Amino acid sequence: MSNRGHLAIFGASGHGKVVADIAMQTGWREVTFFDDAWPDKSCLEHWPVRGDMTVLLGLLSQFDGVMVAIGHNAVRQAKLDTLARADARLVTLVHPRATVSPLARLGSGTVVVAGAVINAFAELGMGSIVNTSATVGHDCRFGPCVHVAPGANVAGDVAVGRGSWIGVGASVRQGVTIGEGVMVGAGAAVVADIAEGLTVAGVPARPLAQEDATARNDRAVGRRRLGLASPQGSS
Numbered sequence: 001m002s003n004r005g006h007l008a009i010f011g012a013s014g015h016g017k018v019v020a021d022i023a024m025q026t027g028w029r030e031v032t033f034f035d036d037a038w039p040d041k042s043c044l045e046h047w048p049v050r051g052d053m054t055v056l057l058g059l060l061s062q063f064d065g066v067m068v069a070i071g072h073n074a075v076r077q078a079k080l081d082t083l084a085r086a087d088a089r090l091v092t093l094v095h096p097r098a099t100v101s102p103l104a105r106l107g108s109g110t111v112v113v114a115g116a117v118i119n120a121f122a123e124l125g126m127g128s129i130v131n132t133s134a135t136v137g138h139d140c141r142f143g144p145c146v147h148v149a150p151g152a153n154v155a156g157d158v159a160v161g162r163g164s165w166i167g168v169g170a171s172v173r174q175g176v177t178i179g180e181g182v183m184v185g186a187g188a189a190v191v192a193d194i195a196e197g198l199t200v201a202g203v204p205a206r207p208l209a210q211e212d213a214t215a216r217n218d219r220a221v222g223r224r225r226l227g228l229a230s231p232q233g234s235s
Helices: 014-025 053-058 073-085 211-216 219-226
Strands: 006-010 030-034 065-068 199-201
Touching (some): 053 073, 065 073
Parallel strands (some): 006 030
């Protein structure tokens, strides 16, 4: 946006720190956090936490832009939907050391982290995250709130459904379709289409065995099975 004055960020945790850093490096003069853990959480490092979502909705006119910084895809989607209904000025943040083709299209609320590359004619839905040194190839089509984790590589002409998560260091072959709500484990190699709602891991990536499903109900066990660190956490 042309007026990079005061930015409100909803989500005062680890990912919020990254988003705030990108905001400051791209010319935003002031950052204020909001989080539903307020008032128990009153600051994040040196940034103040001023209130929860209800407070933010009442103060939208005071901010030149709003960003949601929550790693959990479904929660991020819900918060973005709430803000969009309130006509919040949702912004997109691109780190100055990321490379985004001028022919790519980024939905509002998207964040692109340092070292990431997004190539020509890629289309990313609202609230996408392309994390550190991840790549998105030409003509990719992402639904809302997709997260491409650090070091993951998505080749050209890949379709990824709403709320899917591509794990750290994973690779996705060109032309593949990944359904909604898919979780791709760290280091996996996706070489064929994946139906919605599946969790896949390995080389080549395959759905986790049925006996693993019960273990995944325990989030900590599920993370260890996939070799992930907080893949869908609130940070």
